[in-house]
Amino acid sequence: MKTDMNKKQKNTRTFLIKIMDQQNGTWQGSVTWVEEQREQHFRSALELLKLIDGALDNNYEVRIEE
Secondary structure: OHHHHHHHHHOOOOEEEEEEEEEOOEEEEEEEEOOOOEEEEEOOHHHHHHHHHHHHOOOOOOOOOO
8 A cells, every 4th residue: 555655656746836817717827847846837727737737748848839
């Protein structure tokens, strides 16, 4: 059972989400991937989800183009 918990902890990813504004019915802000010490700004909730999804898929180069 303890090894199962260790496996889960190794796969854990922590994101710090800062909502700085809300316009046009969606959020704007930044998301920080704590383990990789990377921060990316987003302009919508959809962009936020894409960034997190990319990190979970180990696709570290996910960027939202302006």
